[in-house]
Amino acid sequence: MISIQHLNKRFGTVQAVDDLSLEIPAGELFCFLGPNGAGKTTTIKMMTGLLRPDSGTIRIGGFDVQKQPVEAKRIMGYIPDMPFLYEKLTPVEFLKFVAGLYNVTHPDLSGHIESSLSQFGLQEARNALIGELSHGMRQRLLYIATFIHAPRVIFIDEPLIGLDPHSIRMIKNLLRAKVRDGMTILLTTHILALAEDIADRIGIISGGRLIALGKLGDLRTQSGDKGSLEDIFLNLTASPKNPEPLPPKKNLNPEP
Amino acid sequence: MSPLTAIWIKNWNTLRNLRRILQRESIFKTVFILLFAAGMIGGFFMMFLNGFQFLASLGGGGFMITRRLFSLFFLGLGAMLVMSNIITSYSTLFRSRETLFLLTAPLDTRTFVTYKFIESTLLSSWAFFFLMIPFTAAYAWHEKLGLVFAVWTVLFSLPFVFLCGALGSLISLAAVRWFPRSRLVWGAAAVILLILAIRVLLQIRPVMQEEATFILNRFLPGLQLATHPLMPNNWTAEGIMALTNGEWFRGSMLWLVLVTNTAMLFLLIQEFGNRVFYTAYQQVTGSPDIRRRAPELLGWLDRLLAFLPHDIRVMIMKDIRSFLRDPLQWSQALIFFGLLGLYFSSFRSFHYNEMPPIWRNLVVFLNIFSVSSVICSLAARFVFPQLSLEGHNFWILGLAPTGMRRILLTKFFLAALAMVTISAGLMGLATWMLQAGPALSIISIGLAVAISISVSALSTGLGALFIDLKQPNPAAIISGFGGTMNLVLSLGMMLGAILPFGLIWHWRASEGLADPLFIKANLIAGLWVILLSGLMVSLPLWLGIRSLKNREY
Numbered sequence: 001m002i003s004i005q006h007l008n009k010r011f012g013t014v015q016a017v018d019d020l021s022l023e024i025p026a027g028e029l030f031c032f033l034g035p036n037g038a039g040k041t042t043t044i045k046m047m048t049g050l051l052r053p054d055s056g057t058i059r060i061g062g063f064d065v066q067k068q069p070v071e072a073k074r075i076m077g078y079i080p081d082m083p084f085l086y087e088k089l090t091p092v093e094f095l096k097f098v099a100g101l102y103n104v105t106h107p108d109l110s111g112h113i114e115s116s117l118s119q120f121g122l123q124e125a126r127n128a129l130i131g132e133l134s135h136g137m138r139q140r141l142l143y144i145a146t147f148i149h150a151p152r153v154i155f156i157d158e159p160l161i162g163l164d165p166h167s168i169r170m171i172k173n174l175l176r177a178k179v180r181d182g183m184t185i186l187l188t189t190h191i192l193a194l195a196e197d198i199a200d201r202i203g204i205i206s207g208g209r210l211i212a213l214g215k216l217g218d219l220r221t222q223s224g225d226k227g228s229l230e231d232i233f234l235n236l237t238a239s240p241k242n243p244e245p246l247p248p249k250k251n252l253n254p255e256p
Numbered sequence: 257m258s259p260l261t262a263i264w265i266k267n268w269n270t271l272r273n274l275r276r277i278l279q280r281e282s283i284f285k286t287v288f289i290l291l292f293a294a295g296m297i298g299g300f301f302m303m304f305l306n307g308f309q310f311l312a313s314l315g316g317g318g319f320m321i322t323r324r325l326f327s328l329f330f331l332g333l334g335a336m337l338v339m340s341n342i343i344t345s346y347s348t349l350f351r352s353r354e355t356l357f358l359l360t361a362p363l364d365t366r367t368f369v370t371y372k373f374i375e376s377t378l379l380s381s382w383a384f385f386f387l388m389i390p391f392t393a394a395y396a397w398h399e400k401l402g403l404v405f406a407v408w409t410v411l412f413s414l415p416f417v418f419l420c421g422a423l424g425s426l427i428s429l430a431a432v433r434w435f436p437r438s439r440l441v442w443g444a445a446a447v448i449l450l451i452l453a454i455r456v457l458l459q460i461r462p463v464m465q466e467e468a469t470f471i472l473n474r475f476l477p478g479l480q481l482a483t484h485p486l487m488p489n490n491w492t493a494e495g496i497m498a499l500t501n502g503e504w505f506r507g508s509m510l511w512l513v514l515v516t517n518t519a520m521l522f523l524l525i526q527e528f529g530n531r532v533f534y535t536a537y538q539q540v541t542g543s544p545d546i547r548r549r550a551p552e553l554l555g556w557l558d559r560l561l562a563f564l565p566h567d568i569r570v571m572i573m574k575d576i577r578s579f580l581r582d583p584l585q586w587s588q589a590l591i592f593f594g595l596l597g598l599y600f601s602s603f604r605s606f607h608y609n610e611m612p613p614i615w616r617n618l619v620v621f622l623n624i625f626s627v628s629s630v631i632c633s634l635a636a637r638f639v640f641p642q643l644s645l646e647g648h649n650f651w652i653l654g655l656a657p658t659g660m661r662r663i664l665l666t667k668f669f670l671a672a673l674a675m676v677t678i679s680a681g682l683m684g685l686a687t688w689m690l691q692a693g694p695a696l697s698i699i700s701i702g703l704a705v706a707i708s709i710s711v712s713a714l715s716t717g718l719g720a721l722f723i724d725l726k727q728p729n730p731a732a733i734i735s736g737f738g739g740t741m742n743l744v745l746s747l748g749m750m751l752g753a754i755l756p757f758g759l760i761w762h763w764r765a766s767e768g769l770a771d772p773l774f775i776k777a778n779l780i781a782g783l784w785v786i787l788l789s790g791l792m793v794s795l796p797l798w799l800g801i802r803s804l805k806n807r808e809y
Contacts, residue, residue, distance in 0.1 A: 048360050049359065049360070050356065050359055050360065050541070051538065051541065052534065052535075052538050069364075070362045070363070070364050071362075073360060073361060073362040073363075074362040076360075078360040080356070083357075084353040084354060084356060084357040086266065086270065086354075088270045088273050088274070088277070089266065089269055089270060089273065090269075090273070093266070093269040093273075094266075096262075096265075097262050097263075097265065097266040097269075098361075099257075099262075100257040100258075100259065100261065100262025100263075100265065100266075101259045101262045101263075101358075101361045101362070101363065102361065102362060103257060103258070103259070103362075129273060129276070129277070
């Protein structure tokens, strides 16, 4: 569903993404990990067509993002880390606007919107202006908006920022359910427990290069570390500019 | 539903919800803003009407000027629209957060650029209508023209606005696409080139022209360009006049010329935007090469200010660096002052210095008025919202071991220093070019300095009193109640300071006010300006400091 071949992007003298190749099949939740400035957001922005790669190709559902951008965007959704919402619209107006942008031809669009708002616990807020909603409510609204055109691929940059535990559980369940229905999800996060919890496969990027790829077990094999994902991540990405990994915690409980 | 239809429905809903937002605001605030707008339009109407009446009193020459003034007025508004659209297009096309959202939607570039072009033209055209309505209304009143004149004006104005908007958007797209970013010097060079181009255009002289026209062109800068048959402002002005006078064929032809040219530019925007926008967007959004950037901007200034207390020095450096790194802010200021500087430096070319004293005095006081007006608008735009724009970072200042009094006074002194330097420099240039006497030079520079200091204090103090840390958009901060009140009081202060001196000098030149009385009147007016400035500096700053100290964050 997502096919990236020899992707490169340079900003001045900085190689942000370096010969990245990746294949993500349909119905997979792929988690992209990496230290700050590793190239995760740049890669996502290239996949969504916001940034133009210096070289390499990206295909989403068979569509070349650079050559067939409209076709590719029609089947994808994107949730950035700092999303934009129209503050002077109500949730219903905003959702109808997004449906119009994607030319959603649902026979009962209003009913679909109402049931989505109710599912995400936003029915009470349906008449409020978006500017009046709390951060968590806005995030939930954004998820409804992203799913409204039933995309086949979703890109999410830091999906859990600022959410309470209830919302986090809801989003995690939702993402897993969507993947079961055949949706492909690529998300980036710094919360390693989230990746460990919901990802089918994990890719670790550092200095623009994909340095490890696979299931948690594969990463253990690749890194030669039998510890947690945190240990594997810190070992793989240790560099002069990243702090050294912490020593293993001492077991304070006496052995039985 | 097409994406473009969805966008227009969204815009309509936003507009409809504005009523809801207004209903929650205090009635007093809404009425105050509406009254201010109505007062401004009424004031402009009276000013234009007086101007037309004065020109009519001049006889034949006045009539010639009046006809051409219409073209000149549309030339000025057109230039303003183009410049305003260059800046608005840049922010709506490249800097708006909506752009990122829409670019991930299945919207082709042509549709996106079309929408953004229309949006930026509509956003930047309010000032055009704000000035055009009282001007044409005054003209219609003076010439006793019927309602049909308003219909023809609207009919011609709409394509004219979009034509100028398209020119601005084209320049903006081309500049972003081909000018390397992060080079402030390129931005400054572009503004200087623009000013030079205007200067050259204003001095266009035909080889052959009638004597009367030749004389008129000497006194009205840009008249030759304004009445050129290939200029859209001339089609607009002449077309409105032709239809008003019942010249149906000529009027219709001019309207069609205007509309077809606008339509052609519309197509050009779509085609050019489709080819250029995406690459231009990459230039703007791609991460800058941070390795080439110096770790500290103006490090030498930081060292130069080492004598200041450390907290004041760092606050000054932070404000200067933030301002300079936002070209959208300083480019507007540069255009304002660049044009004023250009105008003042052209005085001798137009022989203003050879005018009789009564006229020269009038020009000097009009110059003080224009410089002060720009100072007022800049203070409203940049000084008033500066505390609010600290936004979520205000806790850094709030937690620092420095007092709110020091923070506010630092902001005031920095703003006042910048405003005084600019206004005194411009007034010095204007009086020197006009060859004004030492007394008039001292008074005009003194007035500019007093107004700059007072307006800086007023904007800083009211900015603290009406602080809104949740609003990141400066336009929203300044268009609120506090911002409007600040502008009204600034303009009031300006008039209160200039008018007494203006009247005394006009009285002296027209009716020969005796020396002792003239000196005494000047001294009283000077004392009044000192008292007024003292009040305008101390009261808002005191209120602002008190408000900041008592505020919970």
